[in-house]
Amino acid sequence: MPSSTEVVAQHSLQHHFANMEQQRESSTLGMWLFLVTEIMFFGGLFASYLVYRLLHPGAFEFGSEHMEFWLGTINTVILLCSSLTVALSVHAAQLGRNKIVAILLIITVLMGLGFLCIKGVEYHNHWVEGSFPGHWWHMDTSTLRGDDVSAAQLFFFIYFVMTGLHALHVFIGMVLLSFIAYFALKGHYTAEYHNPVHVSGLYWHFVDLVWIFLYPLLYLIAHKHA
Amino acid sequence: MALMVLTAFLSTINLGDWSTVVALAIAAAKALLVLLFFMHLRYESYKITAVVLFAGIFWMSILFVLSLTDYLTRGVTGAPGH
């Protein structure tokens, strides 16, 4: 039904844009710029990480030993796969196949949920272990030397802020993709107009990218094969 | 795409003094693949996206490098009488 898609396309062009091309490029560029601010947002944390790891290498190694290596690895795989499904859904959207878009996105959201659940299990284990810094801190740091004893809290503080912030992004991404999936189910997207799928996909990939770096920095400092 | 999963497992094997470097290199490779293929950087006719991404990375490295000019050289002239 070419006529109906054209109507949809006309309808989805906002008044202040001259044409679809301009609208598409604007939203893509807008999202990329937003992702750059996100890079800098995490960048501040990465900088703190870098400085403190430099100052307290022992504490960071200690902290990393207390990461759940396999859970982290599984989560990495989950996120990579979810990125794949998102990429496929963008491809489906380019062909205007709304149903496939919706299915792929729902799978993605479920994988995101799985990621958060595993993360929750990890947090729970940390809680039991006493690695929440501040009042709740009661880790056994007897293997540590010197000011690494207290600096171990720094590692966990940075760990919780980084992964917590990342989890928040995963959550926002899930909400975003759910909306897109909903609109896809309603047949919203066409070969001409599918940029919301693309742009939301970019966001999800970014969330994946952050994790790609968090994983080695937090989990792999001192991994010893069990 | 299967390459991705492979690299994920590869990163579990590497150990030793260089493990962090290797792990980060693998992470960078993965990130590059995601960027190029998933995020369509490779297909994007509109080159400005690459510039934007480069700006982000560049500015982050400014933050890192210039902070390190302080932390890596602290105490170098701090010794008394030297």
Add this chain to the structure above:
Amino acid sequence: MFFHDVPLWPVQASAGAGNVDWLFIFLIAVTGFFTLLVFALLIIFAVRYRAKENDNRPATQIEGSYVLEATWTLIPFGIFMVMFVWGALIYVNEARPPANAMEIYCVGKQWMWKFQHPEGVREINTLHVPVGRDVRMTMISQDVIHSFFVPAFRIKQDVLPGRYTTTWFHAIRPGTYHLFCAEYCGTQHSGMVGEVVVMEPAEYQTWLMGGTGEGTMASTGQKLFQELGCSSCHRSDTQGRGPNLVGVYGKPVLLDDGRSVVADDNYIRESILSPGAKIVAGFQPIMPTFQGIVSEEQLLSLIAYVKSLSQPEEREPVSNRPAVPGRVATPGNK
């Protein structure tokens, strides 16, 4: 008469103050010239080219000039580099205390300055120093960031919690000068002021003699060294479980991970509070931490003691002078 009491230029009371002032004057001259140039051009253009009703002369369009652009890019750049080098020379000099400078230790806290002389005299918010000697300040804060600022000496250095910072000066003129805290530190920030009293050396000696009852900082440190049991491991032979500390201060120390550090104030402080952080090669990490056990002032005494172990015997300061009440702060006062 009115302006008689208004200082428009700070007193020069240290050897470094003149250098700073000369650079300042140079900068005033250069920037003054360019500022006046811009002002003059603005005024001349505003008057000369102002649109007049009976004059229909149109504006003359000029697109630009590469020669001019290059001129006002390169000339300022050249001048800036002169400023940079000159300023950097002064700064590097300020950052490197002379080797045989006299030591004064300083602890900043909300909202007072506590000083201690190596001879053991303590004072609060007033610092007595002799004229004509290099004085090196080793400073630390008990709480927030403060900043040690003596305008007459043209020096300023933030005083941080958890880490020693240093600065130095060479007073050249006896007198009493302002001491300010220059880093905002809370409610009574503007009350964290005091004075630096610069005295003739003989006067200073007399003042020192009448100042204390506790002995030198090094001897206080030595006493602490015994009381805390440090001496049972850090023996002055090679049999101790801890490294022998004689002659260590200011020398590079080889660590167990192959690195080496200079045994300066910050390293000694770290070794007492976080003994395991940097272990000397050949020793076990068995020393307990003294975090929370020794105060900042006691730490300074211990450092003074370790330092005294590296000095020739005859420079060991005389100890145990009679006390004079009223000028002595309670030790360990927080």
Add this chain to the structure above:
Amino acid sequence: MATTAATVERENYLNAGYGLKSWLLTTDHKRIAILYLISITFMFFIGGFFATMIRLELLTPAGDLMTSDTYNKMFSMHGIVMVFFFLIPSIPAVLGNFLIPMMIGAKDLAFPRINLLSWYIYTVSAGMMIYVILNGGVDTGWTFYPPFSTTYSNTNVVIAGLAVFVNGFSSILTGLNFIVTLHRMRAPGLSWTRLPLFCWSHYATSVIQVLGTPVLAITLALVALERLFHIGIFDPKVGGDPVLFQHLFWFYSHPAVYIMILPSMAVMSEVITCFSRKRIFGYNFVALASIGIAVLGFLVWAHHMFVAGISVYAALVFSILSYFVAVPSAIKVFNWTATMYKGRIYLHTPMLYAFGFIGLFTMGGMTGLFLAALGIDVHVTDTYFVVAHFHFIMVGGAVMAYLSGIHFWWPKITGRMYPEAWGRIAAGLVFAGFNLTFLPQFVLGYVGMPRRYHAYAPEFQVLNVLSTAGASILALGYLLPLIYLLWSLRYGEIAGNNPWQAAGLEWTTASPPPTYNFEETPVVTWEAYNYDELPQEVPVAQ
């Protein structure tokens, strides 16, 4: 603002809809600019109130007007309100918002709804800040240095920090919107080299906003977390480093200075060319200097920390880089001055402010050279020398330019002229009052009076009294425009489309402009500032 459109019959953005809802739900960039104008003016006078209290307290050496706690809150809130809630959004969010789409011949910004969202975010954050003010204030200084802010202060640090955090997103979204708009929404024929320099400067500003602000946001979030949970990432007791906070803070907050000054430079390029009837001298250099400032501005942050305990090498690196960034600023000043050469100069109010800007900005920039010189910085940092220096840039520079721009585009925004004579009087008052306020502070600083002092040594009094006297003139100078601009909304002379005979697309449409700015999308075939093709006479207003 209800009176604005009363007598204007033609359909325009102001009379396109009435009622609160038509304003609060608008996506029209011009209406959003007006919303910003109102909220920013409000915050400006709050900040100004604090400034007044500070100057009154400093009349006498003893701290007798208020307690030291109150005084500390006064200067902290003065700084926070003025920096984050006035200066940073001022020109971009009001003038930039209003003008950028019109200057490039677009109907609106690329993301109109995000634009409205950013105003709401601003409003929420301003509300949080006002809550802080009414609830006992905050006393950390606008710099939030730990460990004072994280452990020792007993005031509303968390909410104040979060207010700035939230406000940052408003700033980010505005910047993002501008960048996309400038890339994608330009009218046919409007190439980058034909773009008004106003747009170039705003582009550079936006780059800083997008890249710098997130770092401040995360840093303040860390401070808030540390304070809430007593965790201590900047606390030396657990191995943290308070100096790291300063690095992260200044990574944003130094470039933030350029967020304030670049838009001012944007206004200058428009005003000076118009009232000199000239093309800009060295278009390419002025444009590239904006970008140069944006990039180099990120490389110099630690010059705020020369005595903070950073390493000597770091200090040397940052000192030389600080001199680099001075070069493009110098280029701009020389180019503006050269633009006036052999021009046909009209001394209307915006131009008077422009003269003030160039003079004061030059002095502010020159004193910056003192601070970049390591040896001098050690002596004058954290003294009134620094206070005077940055007020020369921010008040002498940014506020002067803001007022210049407001007067220049007032006829476009409201359709009415401001009273010219009053405008000139106010400009004179602001200039005189400003200099009397801040020139003595340079001397105070070099003599050694530290900043943020509630009580001070008696010998500093005379200079402080002079400064306070100047501040009262300055306050009058700021109140006057508020009064006569409001007056002009009803009684001002009706302005034509182009009362200044100015170049630029925004002047080709009606005043006030219609909702979608142009009847039809313009096609640009000329370079910016084609004053040789325009009438040489600027009508002299009453």
